[in-house]
Amino acid sequence: MNATETLIAAADARSAHNYHPLPVVVATADGAWVTDVEGRRYLDLLAGYSALNFGHRNPRLVDAAKAQLExxxxxxxxxxxxxxxxxxxxxxxxxxxxxxxxxxxxxxxxxxxxxxxxxxxxxxxxxxxxxxxxxxxxxxxxxxxxxxxxxxxxxxxxxxxxxxxxxxxxxxxxxxxxxxxxxxxxxxxxxxxxxxxxxxxxxxxxxxxxxxxxxxxxxxxxxxxxxxxxxxxxxxxxxxxxxxxxxxxxxxxxxxxxxxxxxxxxxxxxxxxxxxxxxxxxxxxxxxxxxxxxxxxxxxxxxxSGEYQERSARLGEHLHRELQALLGTGKVTAVRGRGLWAGVDVSPAVGTGRQVSERLMDRGVLAKDTHGRTIRIAPPLMISEEDLDWGLDQLRAVLGV
Missing domain, CATH: 3.40.640.10 (Type I PLP-dependent aspartate aminotransferase-like (Major domain))
Incomplete structure (x- = not known):
């Protein structure tokens, strides 16, 4: 077994099975990206269910924590x-x-x-x-x-x-x-x-x-x-x-x-x-x-400062415009949300939400399903437009559009 498989097996053996995580083991993170124990990088489009609105290890927040630790x-x-x-x-x-x-x-x-x-x-x-x-x-x-x-x-x-x-x-x-x-x-x-x-x-x-x-x-x-x-x-x-x-x-x-x-x-x-x-x-x-x-x-x-609200509004418009374009392809049945937050319902013909999430993971994007067929997209608010577009490209590739 490789390092990922070994660590997942160890967790499954000792941890109560109250979660069903994707098979990725994160070792480091920065901004909108995480890196696993094998050195593979992933774009985080879940942001800890909004706990990471300001990105992984935001320097201002890390500095504030370090100063207080002293x-x-x-x-x-x-x-x-x-x-x-x-x-x-x-x-x-x-x-x-x-x-x-x-x-x-x-x-x-x-x-x-x-x-x-x-x-x-x-x-x-x-x-x-x-x-x-x-x-x-x-x-x-x-x-x-x-x-x-x-x-x-x-x-x-x-x-x-x-x-x-x-x-x-x-x-x-x-x-x-x-x-x-x-x-x-x-x-x-x-x-x-x-x-x-x-x-x-x-x-x-x-x-x-x-x-x-x-x-x-x-x-x-x-x-x-x-x-x-x-x-x-x-x-x-x-x-x-x-x-x-x-x-x-x-x-x-x-x-x-x-x-x-x-x-x-x-x-x-x-x-x-x-x-x-x-x-x-x-x-x-x-x-x-x-x-x-x-x-x-x-x-x-x-x-x-208003910076993060403004980014969420501006990039959110872009996100929803791109997602709305997927309607009518037969691969997406509904898109909902506001700002940098979206729920995308995938057609059963594409697969379950879990299967789509796993395919995204294979292409270097982390997202998570809910209620069977919905993919939630909620990146850190500091994500760049270029990274967001790359993540959307991977979603389109997984959906086959």
Whole structure:
């Protein structure tokens, strides 16, 4: 066996089989490219599901992490550290909000948002105890903890992990009438992705987010936007909600906030919402740690320049123009997305999404399938147009067009 086969066999022998990765073993990475243990280079068109929006080992982010490693990395929230206040202030300002509750992974932030909504519902809205309801959308992906899979419609994520947590009402994504019908006096929040990533980069109907905002405001219900994948530049704006001029009550953030270096997540909202927490009611040993704050502060500085949002918008137009040209070839049945984010549905005649991803890998491109036939394309926002075009050339070659 070669080095790749040996390492994959070793991983399969000792690691739980909760993932089915492509058979590539990455050893080094830089920008939009990775190199495997055999020395083969690949263009990364997945970017860690948007965790690598700024590319692999972005020099500004690496330098920020190195500088902080020389100072202090962890205190726990038992003590203050000198970057925490600045991190909270700048993230609140970026979101146009007032308060921040930092966590680590995206699903921790979602769990935090759920607890926030329930606490707000009981303490502020006056919902009777144990009666709070949260409306969510079918096809959602908010993570895989026990509570979160309780409102998933994905059988793979949900099957055999019950009993499930109550308190959630699932409605079809994009269906405002169904959402309105699901709301009762005990509804405390609507939790949705402005664009559904794992479902295949599903963009809701025009005006849907605005209508959700109006409806939740009328019903005294929190609008919680899970921007873990869609936020921080991916769609050509800082947040996907901005595409419809919408400001939610709660932002749920993660992935790119850690710059592809370490997990950083947060819930960001007004003081009226996050102010419901008292000491001891929620927390995290690593949430808001000095190293995380140092990297996230540099991420926010890069976003404030607008450079990455502009690149995503400009290159995104090019990406979608090229992908739309594949429709009508008989090889692609649908293209969706916004900015540097696309879901491409391949015809069964071409093969499964997994097979197409493997053929792309053989040609030096890394992408990943979802739900059988959709290829997700989400390169780092710093990718060059030349590299993007080369990657699209490989996709056309694999599709035979």
């Amino acid at each position: 100072r202090v990395t962890l205190t726990s929230r038992a003590f203050h550290h000198d970057l925490f206040a600045r991190f909270c202030e700048e993230l609140a300002q970026l979101c146009g909000m007032e308060m921040v509750l930092p966590m680590n992974t995206g699903v921790e932030a979602v769990e935090t948002a759920v607890k926030t909504a329930r606490k707000w519902g009981y303490r502020v809205k006056g919902v009777p105890g144990e009666m709070a309801k949260i409306v969510v959308a079918g096809g959602n992906f908010h993570g895989r903890t026990t509570t979160v899979i309780s409102f998933s419609t994905d059988p793979e994520a949900r099957a055999d992990f019950g009993p499930y947590t109550p308190g959630f009402q699932i409605v079809p994504y994009g269906d405002l009438t169904a959402m309105e019908s699901a709301m009762t006096e005990n509804t405390v929040a609507v939790l949705i992705e402005p664009i559904q990533g794992e479902a295949g980069v599903i963009v809701p109907p025009e005006g849907y987010l605005r209508a959700v905002r109006e409806l939740t405001r009328e019903r005294n219900v929190l609008f919680m936007a899970d921007e873990i994948q869609s936020g921080l530049g991916r769609t050509g704006r800082t947040f996907a909600c901005e595409d419809e001029g919408v400001e939610p009550d709660v932002y749920v953030l993660g992935k790119a906030l850690g710059g592809g270096i370490l997990p950083v997540s947060a819930v960001v909202a007004s003081a009226d919402v996050l102010g419901v927490f008292q000491p001891g009611e929620h927390g995290s040993t690593f949430g808001g740690n000095p190293l995380a704050c140092a990297v996230a502060l540099e991420v926010m500085a890069m976003l404030r």
